[in-house]
Amino acid sequence: MNVSVVLFTADLRLHDHPPLRAALDGSRQVVPLFVRDRGVAGAGFAAPNRLAFLADCLRDLDAGLRGRGGRLVVRSGDVVDEVCKVVAEADADEVHMAADVSAYARRREERLRHALETDGRRLHVHDTVTTAVVPGALTPASSDHFAVFTPYYRQWSGQRPRDTLGAPRAVHVPDGIGSEELPSRAALSGVSEGLAAGGETEGRRRFAAWLGSGVAAYEDRRDDLAGDATSRLSPHLHFGTLSPVELVHRAHEAGGPGAEAFVRQLAWRDFHRQLLAARPAAAHADYRTKHDHWRSERTARDDIEAWREGRTGYPIVDAAMRQLRHEGWMHNRGRLLTASFLTKTLYVDWRVGARHFLRFLVDGDLANNQLNWQWVAGTGTDTRPNRVLNPVTQARRYDPEGAYVRRWVPELAPLEGPSVHEPWKLRGLDRAAVDYPDPIVELSEGLARFRQARARG
Template identity: 70%
Template sequence: MSTAVVLFTSDLRLHDHPPLRAALKACDRVVPLFVRDDGIKAAGVRSPNRDAFLADCLADLDTGLRARGGRLVIRSGGVVDQVCAVAREADADELHMAAGVTAYAHAREARLRSALEREGRRVYVHDAVITALAPGAVVPSGSDHFAVFTPYFRRWSQEELRGTLAAPRAVPVPEDVRSEAVPSRKDVKGVSEGLAAGGEREGRRRLSAWLRHGIVRYDETHDDLAGDATSRLSPHLHFGTVSAAETVHGARRAGGPGAEAFVRQVCWRDFHHQVLAARPAAATDDYRDRHDRWRSEDEAGDEIEAWKGGHTGYPVIDAAMRQLRHEGWMHNRGRLLTASFLTKTLYVDWRVGAAHFLEFLVDGDVANNQLNWQWVAGTGTDTRPNRVLNPVRQGRRHDPDGAYVRRWVPELAGLEGAAVHEPWKLQDRERARFDYPEPLVDLDHGLARFKEARGAG
């Protein structure tokens, strides 16, 4: 009997899974494999929140496979060593896996191909599994990637995405391939208290509910901090428990301005993946060097810690940072505001903020986290690199009644209405009622410092 190994990475689902369907078509049996890769651990990008969500995803994937007569095989160690060992145990003819975009993913694919082909086994790497459109599927004349979003979105929108695939009815798996136990969330320490549940069933439930009800007014409500009117699908897209292509197809079927605005956001995800695929160094280096002279962590250490803890004295910033710690997730508008505050008002290197976000974000991945940070810092693809978001004006605009602030900054719960965004303006006696810090920095001073350092005039 012919056998294929299917290596799951950031595609932890059975629905719309091209590598799995290709393997089942080509071979009699498959080994669905997930490797708890030492290389990922050594890179320092693992976090308790993502480990807990991953445990949910693996348990759900195993459940789905068992319902189809199979099971998930889990191994720990070096990914090449473990895949080769499983291939030998199963006498597998071929490997199927999704293409990645990071430098590590590219190296992993090359090492797997070299090792397996030396043993006479074929390797198939499938595009458009993790993203809706494969990185490099559309490129501008004279370049290997789009550096500006709008022309990319225009071309991306004209492309026909691949069709979606149903989940297989049966997944026959060899019995004699050993597996470790499926991990459990309860075994992970340091998880954010409000972390959402993971897994394909939960992802598909959220996607279905979003397409039925939430997407209709997305164009009007996506920046409403208190309304919490975003899809919250980002962790599921990151772990691949929902398919980006299926998500876009579903949104387009729903139609309307809300769906159009939502599809644009999914396209942003593809945009960042195609940037990183072409420029892997952007994970750590400025995509566009602005010759910044960032304040050092020694110089700005106390301010960085205040920012991390949600004690900057700017309520909307503190609310967002506290949401991050509690949920392992943050509203997109909050991400923009907190990143602008750190990089431009405090003038601290974007890499400091990106690392902190990766410590907590359940949806934190290298492409979207690092390149969104660079976009806000002005070292990335933003065509207005020196824009600075004012937290008071932004708070009043996107949390006009102050409900988001009062939810996450209970010290200010007794302060009604939009006044919650500027507690320092209260009269002394009233101000003394609130145990909340004074602003960490004057906004005008921070803006002037940034402009001088950036040479923005």
């Protein structure tokens, strides 16, 4: 065969890219293609932060291809229509792409397969491009998927991921295949001021630096809010500028408790993907319903808005919500705290929070976002669905001196040490001098409401 098309989706890299390698091995020329899917925008997933990061990724991918004699072809519209147009223009024999797990991605894949086969072409879908272990490859004896992480992790840890692939030395693209201009983050509005840069080059630089200086302490410091000791690689995993297979291999090579703790987080990512693959409705419906009668968005409107804006009166919650708006990212411990506060202390539907996170998170991954929200809300896979995280207790534990709070809630900066976590305890002129709201709900009141509601459910 002479020409193949490689459809890039959530795998915007050249290193360890099985679809690209297969296309290059089997064809004389290859068309690297990315389609700006109008269906994604129509479904409300085209958030400014992710569009900006995507623009960085596409520009970096194009630069990497040009350095190898190729280029990236960009189109906009319906993915199936645009792929078929490029296939016809290039007279390509086949299309290679990565597997995905969402219901939308799977429908898109089947539509593309049908369209290509009707025209006498072939579609090759490659596994372990966006995961380390294929979703569905590991199952318990009594089900088609794992619903509890620990037994899943036990089996997952016993798998040896495939060998990694190097980046290609040369990519030859046929002449005459038109492309749109590459998008630019400069043309976008509504992008978070502190949004990190995207692209494979940046992702590999960040990972190499973290392996050298951060991973060793990860097990002990990953919940340290002020220390900011996590890898911050989640956006790169979401857009596929880094390979989860390569990350597992390189972490194992580094060795030590920190590296193993990091690998465990990669396993959590695969766990959620196998769950969504088996139960696609979990993206919008309770995985395990507790028959919650959530407060309506109308009734809880003021509380929801205070939560979104970071003015709940609980400094650790507000700090995390402000970090989200400023960076398009939030520390994992902050995600747990803010989600618990919304769903259990305020007793608001997890979908309200999940939508807000997807509006800002640059790593807004459907499987991880929705299923982590359900885990916290008690409608997902948590084996203790009624646990409630106390924001004050958690703040004292994970931000003991209050540095994280003072970074993101500057009006509390004059307060010293752990006193910053309970500003409502200030008296007289000291309290009047702090321009910060009182708590929107007493923790005991929220806890009682949640327990009563779950008891009725």
